[in-house]
Amino acid sequence: SQQGEEDPQALSIQEGENATMNCSYKTSINNLQWYRQNSGRGLVHLILIRSNEREKHSGRLRVTLDTSKKSSSLLITASRAADTASYFCATDRNTGNQFYFGTGTSLTVIP
Amino acid sequence: NAGVTQTPKFQVLKTGQSMTLQCAQDMNHNSMYWYRQDPGMGLRLIYYSASEGTTDKGEVPNGYNVSRLNKREFSLRLESAAPSQTSVYFCASMRGHFYSNQPQHFGDGTRLSIL
Numbered sequence: 001s002q003q004g005e006e007d008p009q010a011l012s013i014q015e016g017e018n019a020t021m022n023c024s025y026k027t028s029i030n031n032l033q034w035y036r037q038n039s040g041r042g043l044v045h046l047i048l049i050r051s052n053e054r055e056k057h058s059g060r061l062r063v064t065l066d067t068s069k070k071s072s073s074l075l076i077t078a079s080r081a082a083d084t085a086s087y088f089c090a091t092d093r094n095t096g097n098q099f100y101f102g103t104g105t106s107l108t109v110i111p
Numbered sequence: 112n113a114g115v116t117q118t119p120k121f122q123v124l125k126t127g128q129s130m131t132l133q134c135a136q137d138m139n140h141n142s143m144y145w146y147r148q149d150p151g152m153g154l155r156l157i158y159y160s161a162s163e164g165t166t167d168k169g170e171v172p173n174g175y176n177v178s179r180l181n182k183r184e185f186s187l188r189l190e191s192a193a194p195s196q197t198s199v200y201f202c203a204s205m206r207g208h209f210y211s212n213q214p215q216h217f218g219d220g221t222r223l224s225i226l
Contacts (some may be wrong), residue, residue, distance in 0.1 A: 031212050033214060033215075040218035040219075042201055043217045048214060058145040089153075090215075097159060097161055097167065098156050098169055098170065099144075099156065101146075101153040101155075102153050103151060103152065108191060
């Protein structure tokens, strides 16, 4: 079963706007990661946030983690057409050696 | 650096045929993973190898076998392909052990169709 679920499934915005996508998960975690996937390509790691962190920044990316609500959000500021991709969250379950990926948010940035 | 290289990029099989998907990484990573990606399902773990010489089942291992040939290479074998195994297969590697808070590095995938 899927550990993470992204919301919304699809998002379309104008270039320059901010994009926010959310991830919810079911069990306790050690860390949560966000990945980007361009069409026809593999996943590329964006940012990792540990369970004892609440917010993390990397360039135009801002990730928050609320372990009490078992949720995370990814904010992309000042979006560009090149940000058009699918975005996935991935979690471990704090036990075992497996990462669990959500179903992804498809982001379209219109020039 | 090439990173994670998967071969082939595309393959069409008939039901019952067998084939091996190849994966190699040049980053000296310890852990390697095989996932499948289906529409609306996200990525699901098939098998993983936490270190050279070890392999373990993931979420959806039925119908697959793996071999960790050496530290660089991790192959996935379909012994008797079924239409339900039509998917995009991704190999990934990670530098440290599972709790080392390291990212996974992915190849560009193998698109497999089984008729």
